[in-house]
Amino acid sequence: MANQDFGITRRSFIAGSGLLIAIALAPRALKAAQTGVPAGGGQELVPINTFVKIGADDTVTILSKHLEMGQGPFTGLATLVAEEMDADWSQMRAVHAPADNDLYANLAYGIQGTGGSTSIANSYDQIRSAGATARAMLIAAAAEEWQVPASEITIEKGRIRHSATGRESGFGAFADKAARQTPPAEPRLKRPEEFVLIGTDLPKLDTRSKIDGTAVFTIDVMPDKTLVAVVAHPDHFGATVKSFDDGEARKVQGVVDVRQVPSGVAVYADDTFAAIKGRDLLHVEWDLSKAETRSSEEIAADYVRRFSEAGIVATDEGNVDEAFDMAGVQTVEAEIIFPFLAHAPMEPLDAVFVKASDGSLDIYTGAQFPAMDREVAAEVLGMQQSQVRLNTQLTGGAFGRKAQFGSPYMQEAASVYAAIGSQRPLKHMWTREDDIRGGYYRPMYAHKMRGAINRNGEITGWDQVIVGQSIMGKVDLDDTSVEGASNLPYAIPNIKVTSHNVELAVPPLWWRSVGHTHTGFAVETFVDELLSKVGRDPVEGRLALLAGKPRHTGVLRRAAEMADWGATVPEGRARGIAVVESFHTFVAQVVEVSVDPEGIPRVHKVWCAVDCGLAINPNVIKAQMEGGIGYGLGAVLFDAVTLGTGGKVVQSNFHDYRSIRINEMPEVVVEIIKSSQRPTGVGEPGLPPIGPAVANAWRSLTGTPVRQLPIVNIVAT
Amino acid sequence: MVTFVLNGQERTFDGDPDTPLLWVIRDFEKLTGTKYGCGIAQCGACTVHLDGIPHRSCVTPVSMIDGSDVVTIEGVTGLEAEAIKAAWAAIDVPQCGYCQSGQIMSAVALLQMVSKPTDDDIDSAMTGNICRCATYHRIRAAIHAAANSIGG
Ligand code: FES
Ligand code: FES
Numbered sequence: 001m002a003n004q005d006f007g008i009t010r011r012s013f014i015a016g017s018g019l020l021i022a023i024a025l026a027p028r029a030l031k032a033a034q035t036g037v038p039a040g041g042g043q044e045l046v047p048i049n050t051f052v053k054i055g056a057d058d059t060v061t062i063l064s065k066h067l068e069m070g071q072g073p074f075t076g077l078a079t080l081v082a083e084e085m086d087a088d089w090s091q092m093r094a095v096h097a098p099a100d101n102d103l104y105a106n107l108a109y110g111i112q113g114t115g116g117s118t119s120i121a122n123s124y125d126q127i128r129s130a131g132a133t134a135r136a137m138l139i140a141a142a143a144e145e146w147q148v149p150a151s152e153i154t155i156e157k158g159r160i161r162h163s164a165t166g167r168e169s170g171f172g173a174f175a176d177k178a179a180r181q182t183p184p185a186e187p188r189l190k191r192p193e194e195f196v197l198i199g200t201d202l203p204k205l206d207t208r209s210k211i212d213g214t215a216v217f218t219i220d221v222m223p224d225k226t227l228v229a230v231v232a233h234p235d236h237f238g239a240t241v242k243s244f245d246d247g248e249a250r251k252v253q254g255v256v257d258v259r260q261v262p263s264g265v266a267v268y269a270d271d272t273f274a275a276i277k278g279r280d281l282l283h284v285e286w287d288l289s290k291a292e293t294r295s296s297e298e299i300a301a302d303y304v305r306r307f308s309e310a311g312i313v314a315t316d317e318g319n320v321d322e323a324f325d326m327a328g329v330q331t332v333e334a335e336i337i338f339p340f341l342a343h344a345p346m347e348p349l350d351a352v353f354v355k356a357s358d359g360s361l362d363i364y365t366g367a368q369f370p371a372m373d374r375e376v377a378a379e380v381l382g383m384q385q386s387q388v389r390l391n392t393q394l395t396g397g398a399f400g401r402k403a404q405f406g407s408p409y410m411q412e413a414a415s416v417y418a419a420i421g422s423q424r425p426l427k428h429m430w431t432r433e434d435d436i437r438g439g440y441y442r443p444m445y446a447h448k449m450r451g452a453i454n455r456n457g458e459i460t461g462w463d464q465v466i467v468g469q470s471i472m473g474k475v476d477l478d479d480t481s482v483e484g485a486s487n488l489p490y491a492i493p494n495i496k497v498t499s500h501n502v503e504l505a506v507p508p509l510w511w512r513s514v515g516h517t518h519t520g521f522a523v524e525t526f527v528d529e530l531l532s533k534v535g536r537d538p539v540e541g542r543l544a545l546l547a548g549k550p551r552h553t554g555v556l557r558r559a560a561e562m563a564d565w566g567a568t569v570p571e572g573r574a575r576g577i578a579v580v581e582s583f584h585t586f587v588a589q590v591v592e593v594s595v596d597p598e599g600i601p602r603v604h605k606v607w608c609a610v611d612c613g614l615a616i617n618p619n620v621i622k623a624q625m626e627g628g629i630g631y632g633l634g635a636v637l638f639d640a641v642t643l644g645t646g647g648k649v650v651q652s653n654f655h656d657y658r659s660i661r662i663n664e665m666p667e668v669v670v671e672i673i674k675s676s677q678r679p680t681g682v683g684e685p686g687l688p689p690i691g692p693a694v695a696n697a698w699r700s701l702t703g704t705p706v707r708q709l710p711i712v713n714i715v716a717t
Numbered sequence: 718m719v720t721f722v723l724n725g726q727e728r729t730f731d732g733d734p735d736t737p738l739l740w741v742i743r744d745f746e747k748l749t750g751t752k753y754g755c756g757i758a759q760c761g762a763c764t765v766h767l768d769g770i771p772h773r774s775c776v777t778p779v780s781m782i783d784g785s786d787v788v789t790i791e792g793v794t795g796l797e798a799e800a801i802k803a804a805w806a807a808i809d810v811p812q813c814g815y816c817q818s819g820q821i822m823s824a825v826a827l828l829q830m831v832s833k834p835t836d837d838d839i840d841s842a843m844t845g846n847i848c849r850c851a852t853y854h855r856i857r858a859a860i861h862a863a864a865n866s867i868g869g
Contacts, residue, residue, distance in 0.1 A: 070811070203806070208806060213748075216749070217752075219749075219752070219753065253733045271732075272740045273735070273737060273740040346815040346816050346850070396815025397849050626854050627851045631851050654760055
């Protein structure tokens with residue numbers, strides 16, 4: 001797939017582990033949670049194929065190759081299997097698949113991975129085939145047992161029947177026999193008009209365990225005698241340990257050992273508090289000779305200087321220079337600065353290592369790239385990969401943070417485990433401070449926008465320069481820096497988009513919706529400004545520029561209708577709109593905003609229309625739109641990781657890296673456009689439009705465009 | 718030595734008296750439903766009921782709870798708890814789920830104190846609980862639904 005699809009590739013969601021993880025949803029979850037020890041084995045499940053297992057109790061367990069981090073793949077993938085097997089929803093279960101790049105590759109990018117809002121999109125045919133195959137094998141098994149023609153056997157809601165002889169059975173009784181059948185070469189998949197479950201709201205499979213406290217996350221895995229380790233990290237990116245004094249730390253009750261590791265100094269203890277207390281008492285001298293010592297302000301100033309240099313050309317259509325040079329042309333300009341953003345998933349990074357009696361190793365972690373994590377851990381520990389089992393756990397959010405090429409987090413965790421060389425199980429965890437200060441941020445970016453308006457009031461030129469780090473570490477064009485801008489949907493005759501890759505010691509990473517986090521904002525606020533300069537309505541003006549883009553115009557029209565765009569809004573409020581395509585999904589949002597007592601936007605309501613092709617589970621789609629809106633709104637209103645004078649990270653926890661809270665969350669209404677197109681992702685696409693929609697409403701309300709994020713800062717200054 | 722009641726059972730703790738209740742519950746009592754999210758009373762993931770009042774267990778030293786009654790997500794029961802959990806399930810509130818134990822403990826305490834909470838009541842009772850997945854919209858709806866289900 002093209003570059004644009006690799007953008008698709010990485011981040012939102014993924015995969016998992018096998019038997020151990022069954023704890024997430026199976027009946028033994030309760031026991032597992034009470035003891036905190038991951039259960040193994042349990043009720044025998046018969047594997048029918050790579051993705052489907054059947055239990056004697058008629059349960060169907062799907063192996064999710066994608067990580068369940070809240071975005072819903074357990075439910076979505078199970079829906080696809082249940083549909084093709086004609087199973088009853090109540091018999092469906094889901095666990096994470098084992099780490100295996102061959103069996104469980106993400107078909108959008110060739111290795112096992114969850115990201116880029118691809119879980120359903122890449123699995124759609126594959127996992128339905130797995131379900132259809134399992135169904136055919138159950139029927140073949142029943143035909144053999146009952147001595148009747150397979151063509152006379154039906155399955156409905158998990159019951160296998162032969163009506164002529166009145167025979168009936170559940171799946172469990174035929175599991176063994178089904179597993180021995182030859183799979184059909186080409187299983188017949190249902191036509192959309194035959195769907196019974198797809199498109200309906202089914203209760204999510206993981207809801208129950210997340211309500212009663214029994215869901216097991218990595219942090220909850222704690223076999224007896226588990227050591228807990230935390231690492232003292234530097235305040236500066238690129239700093240290394242010069243020397244340290246652990247005298248005080250070692251005196252803490254429960255502290256077992258202190259060791260230097262490549263990323264800092266690790267404190268090992270019998271319990272979490274002792275480890276944290278011990279770390280607080282360490283005195284570490286850091287070597288800053290290779291560290292990033294510039295402040296965010298200095299970095300931004302450097303970015304702005306790059307605007308005038310020649311960049312890497314991403315798009316060059318028509319002749320931009322001529323468009324701006326034309327007589328009578330009015331030029332509109334804007335510079336927009338975006339800060340570093342931490343992902344701050346609710347569960348900070350963690351991993352648990354448990355040595356088995358045969359010398360093999362179990363690792364428990366929330367992995368967006370599980371096979372890569374396993375490879376890296378095995379390398380650090382000097383083990384064969386076959387001796388390491390990577391058990392993907394339910395994960396307390398990720399938003400891209402748990403998908404890293406080269407698995408630097410796992411390198412640290414495995415190094416910490418290796419450094420102590422203990423036979424005891426070990427849990428390595430990051431505290432919130434490590435998480436906020438630990439880098440792998442959405443990079444800082446600076447955009448320079450120029451628009452040309454000719455004397456007829458037409459937008460004739462668009463010139464956009466993007467400066468920032470290449471997430472993919474490229475020297476040439478990085479599509480993740482320009483996606484959403486390089487493929488500008490608006491019909492403007494002369495378009496140029498260029499980018500500059502900048503190197504910093506601050507490690508970059510994709511963050512929910514990747515390039516669209518900034519390109520969506522820049523494009524949608526700037527087009528809004530240009531339209532108002534030429535006196536066009538934001539909706540009607542966009543529609544005029546989107547001829548031949550039916551899915552853009554579809555969501556735009558629908559969101560406008562839902563909000564009754566054009567109706568009078570209450571005194572003191574204004575509305576804004578934005579439409580963004582990301583990861584092949586189209587989303588438009590209308591927001592209604594006022595000024596809150598803090599002087600910042602108060603968002604009262606969001607109307608959201610989404611076109612993600614065929615809707616598998618509307619409830620999950622709506623939840624992801626709501627979540628993307630909340631996560632994105634919090635970021636544009638409040639969030640920045642800032643390097644202060646000397647390059648030290650300023651923020652450290654939720655008191656200064658502010659999260660959106662319930663009182664700041666708008667009412668959200670979501671509508672899904674009916675579609676028979678192939679399903680596309682929803683984990684990320686809800687996010688990009690919210691920022692620009694709010695900024696557009698803010699400009700219309702106050703006359704002030706938003707040129708720097710987060711909004712709370714510009715209001716304060 | 719600290720003695721307290723945890724989900725109805727008497728427990729003792731004789732480790733470091735500075736240890737926050739959160740880590741006593743998780744590391745020593747092995748009850749893992751109560752979560753760590755920030756350690757500084759900012760996120761509410763660690764919320765438990767202490768003598769019936771929601772508390773951030775991450776900043777509550779165990780030495781302060783001698784003789785207290787502690788209830789965690791594993792032990793919370795009663796009319797309000799059942800109504801809250803049922804409402805949470807009916808509209809599938811959780812996404813990643815990591816914050817939800819804390820959300821539910823705060824929501825149950827709210828309903829125990831205010832049988833028909835307004836949106837403002839919900840704001841003030843629930844602002845201490847961060848949900849990075851931003852399930853807030855459904856949390857609000859579920860609290861109203863739970864209150865209505867009890868009100869009958
Ligand atoms: S962990 Fe206690 S409030 Fe965040
Ligand atoms: S459900 Fe993920 S943090 Fe609340």
